[in-house]
Amino acid sequence: MRSLLLLVLVFAVAAGAASGATDPRVAYLQKTLKANMVTTFKKQAPSLKLTTVSCKLPADGSTAHCKAFFTVSRTKGYYPVTAKLHDLGGKLTWTATSPKCWNPAKQKYVSCN
Numbered sequence: 001m002r003s004l005l006l007l008v009l010v011f012a013v014a015a016g017a018a019s020g021a022t023d024p025r026v027a028y029l030q031k032t033l034k035a036n037m038v039t040t041f042k043k044q045a046p047s048l049k050l051t052t053v054s055c056k057l058p059a060d061g062s063t064a065h066c067k068a069f070f071t072v073s074r075t076k077g078y079y080p081v082t083a084k085l086h087d088l089g090g091k092l093t094w095t096a097t098s099p100k101c102w103n104p105a106k107q108k109y110v111s112c113n
Contacts, residue, residue, distance in 0.1 A: 023057070025085075029064055030055050032092050033083050037068055048072045055083065068096065077101035077112055 034053040041048050048070050055066035066081040083094040100109035 026055055026057055026064075029057075029083060029085060029092075030066070032085075033066060033081065033094055034068070036092060036094065037079075037081075037096070041070075045072070053081075066094075070099070075101050075112070077109065 030053045033055065034050055037053070038050050041050065049072070051069045051071060053066055053068045055064045057064050062084060064083045064085075066083055067078040068081050069076070069078045071077075077099050079096040079099045081094050081096045083092060085092050099112045101112040102108075103110045
């Protein structure tokens with residue numbers, strides 16, 4: 001029964017992705033992650049504004065890889081983030097690594113210095 005449910009879920013996600021619909025798990029993760037990050041960065045970097053968060057779920061569905069885009073002063077960039085939702089609707093844990101900033105001269109993201 002469990003494997004049948006998993007199979008139905010996989011096909012539902014695949015069908016949603018094929019039709020261009022947003023996976024509700026990804027939408028929930030992005031919304032929750034952005035809210036958590038805004039709270040954290042409001043204390044640590046008040047001038048930083050998170051604009052959007054985009055995530056991709058791996059096939060196993062346990063740890064997502066995200067990009068949290070930001071602006072600060074005139075600089076645009078993103079934080080690479082790994083995020084994990086524990087249980088359905090459970091606690092979210094995340095870790096951001098060193099940010100990447102847009103370099104207009106090179107037309108790509110580079111390390112922020």
